Amino acid sequence: MSVVTDQISTGPAGWLLPTSLFTDHYELTMLEAALQSGAAHRRSLFEVFARRLAEGRRYGVVAGTGRLLEGLATFRFGTEELDFLSDQRVVNDTTLQWLADFRFSGNIYGYAEGEAYFPYSPLLQVESTFAEACILETYLLSVLNYDSAVASAAARMTSAANGRPCIEMGSRRINEESAVAAARAAVIAGFASTSNLAAGSRYGLETVGTAAHSFTLLHDSEREAFEAQVASLGKDTTLLVDTFDVESGVRTAVEVAGRELRNVRLDSGDLVEQAHWVRSLLNELGNHETGIMVTSDLDEYAIAHLQSAPVNSYGVGTRLVTGSGAPTASMVYKLVSRQDGNGEWIDVAKAASGKNSLGGRKHAVRRLNGSGRATAELLTVNQRAESEGDNRPLQHAFVRDGELQPGWTGPAAVTRAADRHRASRAELPAAVRRLQPGEPVIPTVFNEA
Amino acid sequence: MSVVTDQISTGPAGWLLPTSLFTDHYELTMLEAALQSGAAHRRSLFEVFARRLAEGRRYGVVAGTGRLLEGLATFRFGTEELDFLSDQRVVNDTTLQWLADFRFSGNIYGYAEGEAYFPYSPLLQVESTFAEACILETYLLSVLNYDSAVASAAARMTSAANGRPCIEMGSRRINEESAVAAARAAVIAGFASTSNLAAGSRYGLETVGTAAHSFTLLHDSEREAFEAQVASLGKDTTLLVDTFDVESGVRTAVEVAGRELRNVRLDSGDLVEQAHWVRSLLNELGNHETGIMVTSDLDEYAIAHLQSAPVNSYGVGTRLVTGSGAPTASMVYKLVSRQDGNGEWIDVAKAASGKNSLGGRKHAVRRLNGSGRATAELLTVNQRAESEGDNRPLQHAFVRDGELQPGWTGPAAVTRAADRHRASRAELPAAVRRLQPGEPVIPTVFNEA
Numbered sequence: 001m002s003v004v005t006d007q008i009s010t011g012p013a014g015w016l017l018p019t020s021l022f023t024d025h026y027e028l029t030m031l032e033a034a035l036q037s038g039a040a041h042r043r044s045l046f047e048v049f050a051r052r053l054a055e056g057r058r059y060g061v062v063a064g065t066g067r068l069l070e071g072l073a074t075f076r077f078g079t080e081e082l083d084f085l086s087d088q089r090v091v092n093d094t095t096l097q098w099l100a101d102f103r104f105s106g107n108i109y110g111y112a113e114g115e116a117y118f119p120y121s122p123l124l125q126v127e128s129t130f131a132e133a134c135i136l137e138t139y140l141l142s143v144l145n146y147d148s149a150v151a152s153a154a155a156r157m158t159s160a161a162n163g164r165p166c167i168e169m170g171s172r173r174i175n176e177e178s179a180v181a182a183a184r185a186a187v188i189a190g191f192a193s194t195s196n197l198a199a200g201s202r203y204g205l206e207t208v209g210t211a212a213h214s215f216t217l218l219h220d221s222e223r224e225a226f227e228a229q230v231a232s233l234g235k236d237t238t239l240l241v242d243t244f245d246v247e248s249g250v251r252t253a254v255e256v257a258g259r260e261l262r263n264v265r266l267d268s269g270d271l272v273e274q275a276h277w278v279r280s281l282l283n284e285l286g287n288h289e290t291g292i293m294v295t296s297d298l299d300e301y302a303i304a305h306l307q308s309a310p311v312n313s314y315g316v317g318t319r320l321v322t323g324s325g326a327p328t329a330s331m332v333y334k335l336v337s338r339q340d341g342n343g344e345w346i347d348v349a350k351a352a353s354g355k356n357s358l359g360g361r362k363h364a365v366r367r368l369n370g371s372g373r374a375t376a377e378l379l380t381v382n383q384r385a386e387s388e389g390d391n392r393p394l395q396h397a398f399v400r401d402g403e404l405q406p407g408w409t410g411p412a413a414v415t416r417a418a419d420r421h422r423a424s425r426a427e428l429p430a431a432v433r434r435l436q437p438g439e440p441v442i443p444t445v446f447n448e449a
Numbered sequence: 450m451s452v453v454t455d456q457i458s459t460g461p462a463g464w465l466l467p468t469s470l471f472t473d474h475y476e477l478t479m480l481e482a483a484l485q486s487g488a489a490h491r492r493s494l495f496e497v498f499a500r501r502l503a504e505g506r507r508y509g510v511v512a513g514t515g516r517l518l519e520g521l522a523t524f525r526f527g528t529e530e531l532d533f534l535s536d537q538r539v540v541n542d543t544t545l546q547w548l549a550d551f552r553f554s555g556n557i558y559g560y561a562e563g564e565a566y567f568p569y570s571p572l573l574q575v576e577s578t579f580a581e582a583c584i585l586e587t588y589l590l591s592v593l594n595y596d597s598a599v600a601s602a603a604a605r606m607t608s609a610a611n612g613r614p615c616i617e618m619g620s621r622r623i624n625e626e627s628a629v630a631a632a633r634a635a636v637i638a639g640f641a642s643t644s645n646l647a648a649g650s651r652y653g654l655e656t657v658g659t660a661a662h663s664f665t666l667l668h669d670s671e672r673e674a675f676e677a678q679v680a681s682l683g684k685d686t687t688l689l690v691d692t693f694d695v696e697s698g699v700r701t702a703v704e705v706a707g708r709e710l711r712n713v714r715l716d717s718g719d720l721v722e723q724a725h726w727v728r729s730l731l732n733e734l735g736n737h738e739t740g741i742m743v744t745s746d747l748d749e750y751a752i753a754h755l756q757s758a759p760v761n762s763y764g765v766g767t768r769l770v771t772g773s774g775a776p777t778a779s780m781v782y783k784l785v786s787r788q789d790g791n792g793e794w795i796d797v798a799k800a801a802s803g804k805n806s807l808g809g810r811k812h813a814v815r816r817l818n819g820s821g822r823a824t825a826e827l828l829t830v831n832q833r834a835e836s837e838g839d840n841r842p843l844q845h846a847f848v849r850d851g852e853l854q855p856g857w858t859g860p861a862a863v864t865r866a867a868d869r870h871r872a873s874r875a876e877l878p879a880a881v882r883r884l885q886p887g888e889p890v891i892p893t894v895f896n897e898a
Contacts, residue, residue: 017466019625021646021647021650022620022625022626022628022629022645022646022647023620023645023646023647024618024620024621024644024645024646024658025644025645025646025649025656025657025658026644026658026659026660026661027658028646028658029658029660029681029682030660030661030663030664030678032681032682033660033664033677033678033680033681033682034664034667034677035681036677036680036681037668037673037676037677037680037681039667039668039677042667044663044667046663071625080650081650084646084649084650085646088649088656090646090656092681130663130667134663134664137621137661138620138621138628139625141621141622142620142621142622142623142624142625142628143624143625145621145622145623146623146624146627147624169473171471171472171473171587171591172473172586172587172590172591172594172782173590173591173594173777173779174591174594174595174627174776174777175591175592175595175596175624175626175627175630176468176471176520176588176591176592176626177471177624177625177626177627178591178595178623178624178626178627179471179587179591180471181624195473195474195475196471196472196473196474197470197471197472197473197474197477197533197534197539198470198471198472200474200533200537201470201529201530201533207474207537207539208474209473209474209475209476209477209478210475211475211478211479211482212475212479212586213783213784213799214479214493214495214579214583214783214784215479215482215483215583217784217787217797217798217799218483218488218491218493218579218784218787218797219486219488220789220790224486227486228482228483228485228486228488229479229482231482231485231486232478232481232482232484232485232486232541233478233481233482242799243799243800244799244800245800268799318777318779321777322776322777323776327623327771327772327776328622328623328767328770328771330622330767333621334662334663335662335663335666335667338666338667340669341669348666348667349666350662350666350691350692350693350717351692351693351694
């Protein structure tokens with residue numbers, strides 16, 4: 001039994017299911033053909049990178065690495081998976097046997113979760129036989145592409161919010177499992193909490209909630225609804241005040257909950273204008289400590305616009321979980337080097353028109369100036385960057401000889417990734433905060449050596 | 450034990466996990482407050498609808514209904530879920546007990562999967578106590594919003610392809626479970642097959658695959674790679690010919706596989722221009738029966754553009770699984786009617802600025818003219834549409850008194866939904882095929898009676 005399994009032996013069933021069929025048909029038929037040709041056993045290096053950031057974005061944020069390492073432990077072909085592949089004649093018996101025995105035995109390196117990335121940053125490297133690396137492709141990309149898309153959008157939102165808490169509330173707008181991944185990615189990129197209970201359960205994230213219009217409408221009056229909520233959840237709660245009329249909603253909320261009312265929530269209309277007069281009204285009623293939470297299709301631009309208003313927290317949904325216009329990070333998984341029949345390493349790359357990529361193993365450092373500010377993403381091919389005082393290495397070993405290295409998975413890894421993201425963002429030039437479209441905030445520099 | 454469970458007792462573990470924590474925190478705190486106020490037991494009617502279609506779209510396509518009905522069977526709070534909710538003090542003991550006993554006992558009605566929908570179409574209705582309907586909200590919306598977004602995009606693609614097969618290949622671009630749902634939704638909206646093995650396994654979808662550039666690059670030459678693929682998979686396969694030089698790739702493919710070569714695949718460059726000369730080259734080489742498959746960031750517009758080219762099939766990825774610019778269907782779940790303390794039904798709706806919705810139970814029919822062509826989405830409130838000869842009823846009973854009605858789940862339901870989608874689309878005005886932005890192809894008409 002591989003150590004990878006042993007290290008991820010607890011946690012909700014949701015992420016202990018086999019992940020092996022989250023795979024494209026062709027990964028397994030390529031495996032079969034390569035087993036037959038003998039090339040399957042050639043050592044190979046695959047790299048994950050994005051040729052470009054989402055349009056106009058200044059940086060991307062790596063997320064999903066912890067999830068994919070967790071999923072690797074259950075990337076196994078058991079009876080159910082093998083029966084399906086056999087019944088559908090996806091692959092032949094030799095290949096089925098190989099899959100039955102499959103345990104990832106190679107190495108995985110990459111950028112730590114929460115790290116900023118740029119075009120061509122080698123986010124993940126899988127070094128193993130072709131066979132082992134090939135069958136992981138679809139799953140690894142699925143996880144990284146979605147999670148990083150959400151984290152990259154979330155980072156712009158928390159940056160725009162400039163310290164005011166952002167709360168992830170987008171579960172209902174996206175696939176139910178995506179919602180869990182999105183909550184996790186959002187917290188890595190600076191969100192304070194999530195509404196998603198499965199994310200709370202799996203990753204130890206703080207979950208929070210207010211109430212919906214339906215709760216008010218269920219009761220015979222807004223007052224009765226507020227009384228019911230306060231009786232059950234206490235005065236330290238958030239009352240939704242825009243079901244009927246915002247002003248009377250606020251007055252009723254204060255009458256029912258008194259000074260201790262934590263928040264009122266505004267979910268419609270002109271939020272900037274409302275926030276101003278609701279703040280005045282709350283102050284006039286003596287509720288100086290009651291906050292204003294706003295929701296309603298917020299994105300980074302709306303948050304920036306609301307920064308001038310007396311708002312205390314932002315609930316963000318749809319635009320977060322759909323990557324604010326960029327719902328996938330467009331990462332690819334490319335064979336960049338492999339051994340030949342004599343064990344010599346050969347760099348490889350597709351050569352036909354468009355989509356060019358560069359063969360060879362990439363080493364990556366973030367080049368820093370004397371003040372510790374990032375100035376470039378420095379990639380060197382087949383050799384490490386020359387040692388310069390302030391280059392920060394970006395690649396870590398996640399898996400060595402099939403063995404998961406400690407510290408990259410589970411709830412604690414999410415907390416560490418959030419800390420890392422904060423540090424990584426702080427190191428980038430100030431232009432990183434700009435929301436308007438532009439070039440990556442630091443250039444990617446290839447030094448082919 | 451509820452009959453719902455019994456009806457969905459087989460199938461891969463992937464969809465037999467508890468779905469109950471795919472839920473927003475506030476659904477359970479609202480439940481707690483409503484249990485305490487007593488209002489939780491009021492019979493309620495919630496409706497799912499979209500206030501608008503994605504920008505410029507002529508129609509939407511309902512998908513996800515089968516999946517959510519399958520998931521309803523495992524929407525249970527077992528020890529693990531209850532322990533989490535208790536440890537995190539999400540809800541009190543009374544509420545935990547209620548959740549432990551929860552079995553959905555109400556009714557669910559709605560549009561059949563594959564059906565076209567329009568603004569305000571009541572796609573799903575949940576009629577039960579407030580308590581039971583409230584806690585389902587997040588999960589039902591997650592499933593419908595993503596699956597319908599993909600199906601709505603897929604329908605435009607298959608419409609543009611006009612009979613040429615479309616193949617779903619987007620798994621790597623989106624969350625791993627989203628990918629399965631996307632494959633299913635794509636097939637409902639006319640896709641021929643998918644690359645996703647989990648989707649094949651769960652829903653009996655046909656899975657297909659070709660080969661990647663890495664497979665060619667793994668071998669010492671393109672010829673060796675093609676020989677390996679043909680030796681393993683036979684000549685009835687698709688060879689990827691653009692790793693180095695397309696012309697020599699095509700020539701080598703024909704030399705290796707001969708007349709029986711099924712397809713060559715083009716994945717880069719100007720596909721229209723290439724398809725023309727590759728077709729000529731294949732014909733010149735005598736391979737009149739070998740088809741041309743194109744891939745590479747296709748969407749409905751690229752497919753329409755390629756219709757003039759001699760292309761045989763389209764592999765569609767990123768743009769499909771991200772809804773071609775609309776990655777969520779923006780559906781909402783609103784309380785529209787509920788009983789008061791005396792058992793009288795009261796229609797309800799939010800009244801504050803923006804986001805207005807209409808209280809009361811909606812009955813929906815598609816109004817058809819004498820030729821069987823749809824002319825309007827007719828919604829009547831609290832009474833059925835007057836009987837007119839050619840009105841087609843749109844609402845079906847999926848669950849009655851907690852009991853799943855037969856025919857709406859599992860692989861067979863996907864096939865039926867695909868048939869239904871074809872019929873539903875054929876019934877719409879011809880403008881349904883237009884890709885340029887415009888109004889919904891039929892108006893939504895409210896007849897409040």
